[in-house]
Amino acid sequence: MSLPTLRQILELPAFAGAELLSGHSHLDQVVTWVHVAEVMDAWRFLSGGELILSTGLELARATPEERVTYLRALAQAGAHGLALELVQWIQEVPAELLQTARLLEFPILAFRREVRFADLTRAAHERILRPHGARGDEPLLEAILEALIETGRSQGFLQRQLGPILSLPSRPRSTLLSTLEALLASQFNIAETARRLGVRRQSIYYRLEQLRGMLGDLDSTERRLGLWVALELLKR
Known part of the structure; x- marks a missing residue:
């Protein structure tokens, strides 16, 4: 698999703005993954090569010194870019943040209109998971699913990834699976997930607590990829 560059990610229609x-x-x-992260210590969750999406919620509250520290920490952790939605919380990139980014040659992207982060992450992840030279309708995900099914390993994989949820009665199982799918699609953005499911944020927090209790780690890139594959496998 050949990972896309930031240039190629920006060429995707979803990133047109x-x-x-x-x-x-x-x-x-290269971009290894795209994360939605509003917290100022987002660097702790990175493994290198990520593009970070943010509405600037915490940046709006931070001091100039904290903003500079935030950006330097992202760069040091190996992030390959920061995309900011300049709509609700901040309308311009803070001067000290932009100055530091230019000093570090760190990519900052600006969206000057409201965008759906779920659409951005979905488009980017489909491109990231597509083998080099493959057609757009033949992503790596399809090859993974076919391999699991053809080798008879699909049920074992599902049990390892989602076993505790699959053992629940139909109604709570359906609720938690749909919530998990929405969380993954929005990169665990609570507000976006609540909007997608038409429920209150508090309900999502409660369900997320349940999911963590049943599934354990939900933060690593590898874990989220495994869960995504498992959810797609359930649709087969």
């Missing part, structure tokens, strides 16, 4: 404000010389860095 993105404006590149810094880091032009680093557009050919």
Whole structure:
């Protein structure tokens, strides 16, 4: 599998409204995953190569020094870009943040209209999981699903990934599976998940607590990828 570069991610239709404000010389860095992260210590959850999406909620509340520290920490952790929605919480990239990004040659993208982060992450992840040279309708996900089914390992894989949920009665099983799918699609953005499911945020927090209690780790990229594959496998 050949991972896409930031330049190739920006060429996706979902990213058509993105404006590149810094880091032009680093557009050919590969993107390993796209995360939605509002917290100021997002660097703790990175493994390198990620593009971070944020509405700027916490940045709006932070001091100039905290913003600089935040960006430097992202760069040091190996993030390959920060995309900000300049609509609700901040309308312009803070000057000290942009200055630091240009000093570090760190890519900052700006969306000056409201965007659905779920659409951005879905488009990016489909591109990330597509083998080099494959047609758009033949993503790597299909090859993984077919391999699991053809080798008779699909049921074992489902049990390892979702076993505790699959053993529940129909109604709670359906509720938790749909919530997990929405969380993965929104990169665990609670507000976006609540909007997708038409429920209150508190309900999502409660269900997320249940999911963590039953499934354990939900934060690592590898774990989320496994859960995504398992959910797709259930649809077969």
